[in-house]
Amino acid sequence: MALLITGGGTGGHLAIAQALAEELAKRKGQNDNLGEVVYVGSISGQDKQWFGCGNLSAGIHLANVSTPLHCGAHLGAPHSQGENICQSDTSPTSIVEINKVAKNANTANGDRANAKATDFSEKSIFSATYFLPTSGVVDKRGIAKILSLLHHLKSLKTIRAIFAKHDIKAVISVGGFSAAPASIGAIVFGKPLFIHEQNAIKGRLNALLSPFARRVFSSFGKNSVPYPIKSQAREKARVRTEIKTIAFIGGSQGARTINHLAISLATTLLSLGFRIIHQCGQNELESTKAKYAEIGIGTCTQKEADSKENKLELFGFSTDILSHLESADICIGRAGASSVWENAALGLPMIYLPYPYAASNHQVHNAEFFASKGFGLVLVESKNNTSQKDVQEKAQKEAQKQAEIEAMKDRILEYIASFGSSEGKNALESISKSLISLAKQDGAKLIVDEILGELN
Secondary structure, eight states, X not given: OEEEEEOOSSHXXXXXXXXXHHHHHHHTTTOTTOOOEEEEEESSTTHHHHHOOSXXXXXXXXXXXXXXXXXXXXXXXXXXXXXXXXXXXXXXXXHXXXXXXXXXXXXXXXXXXXXXXXXXXXXXXXXXXXXXXXXXXXXXXXXXXXHHHHHHHHHHHHHHHHHHHHTEEEEEEOOSGGGHHHHHHHHHTTOOEEEEEOSSSOOHXXXXXXXXXXXXXXXXXXXXXXXXXXXXXXXXXXXXXXXXXXXXXXXXXXXXXHHHHHHHHHHHHHHTTOEEEEEOOGGGHHHHHHHHHHTTOOOBOTGGGGSTTOOEEEESOOSOHHHHHTTOSEEEEOOOHHHHHHHHHHTOOEEEXXXXXXXXGHHHHHHHHHHTTTSEEEOOOOOOOOOTTOHHHHHHHHHHHHHHHHHHHHHHHHHHHTTSSHHHHHHHHHHHHHHHHHTOSOHHHXXXXXXXXXXX
């Protein structure tokens, strides 16, 4: 029985795909009926950075009629942009041609190819991965939206070939635009469809396809299942009893408002004896370092942070964000689903600053789920839709934005100060324990249990 996992685009969706694939990989020795686990994503977004390949012989190649696909199957952190992603030079359109490509690749490379393929199989969580020429639809307008929809529809021919090649029994969608071709293909070609919705508000694709799904999994609201969090997050769980270290996490791309808050609050927080961890985004690393220098604050790397003199750890991007967060006692960050649930598993309370442009405002709803239980503080950031041509309106909006930032700074300092007393420390400990309890169950295991139970 072969299963296909699809979806991605962003790290949140891809983290779920990885967690479910890792759980399925554990089951292969326990379940004789479970065979291949295949992944289908997009050449857009982060999909191929997470699950791309660098080896022609290490996978089956299939290409869209008009556009070559990338293939591979690697476990672990996303690849760097500089790594080679393999690409088929042919465009097979039938199962016979697909088989020819695989056979010719192995024949040409002889024993060396077979050895690499074996090594590939042992280390990977996917037996094959496919990246289709699709992109997001929701954020496009006019002709661009129509073209994007056409790419998704054209990909159905490729999806049918993948289904046939691997004898796919069912499709598991983790959402995101990458999931559209295989999810729609599951409905069109009669395969059971299982959907994981990561946010408190359904994405448009999941909302559209949910009525056709065998089961929809969500960690928010009624009939919820635990979130499929990385096992490392639960392993690194720690009950917070006092705030000593404060993390400002803007994500791999950074977040302008969070960076602004971190820099403007740094002098005050350091003077109060707190340590700071700040992820500013790789593109903003040098400019952020310079801004700290302008106000007389030196920064350090994670390795240097052990020194008592180095109280502000600054980094742009990390493939192991948990190693930074495990030493923090409170986190100011966005409210993407994977982030809020992983922090919950760590026992790390948050001041949530939802991304104001998130689809359907889902990050606000994610944050409010935790805040409504008394597990954190939500700060809502306004959108900035001012025309750059209107100078007066722009100046007015900038003044409003600055006032908003100042108000946020006051609320952050007040919230942190509320945990300084003996009573506050008890409250912090209670919140931390409650977060750990909320996220302690292995969501990936329970979801896979249900899926296999439905199929067996």
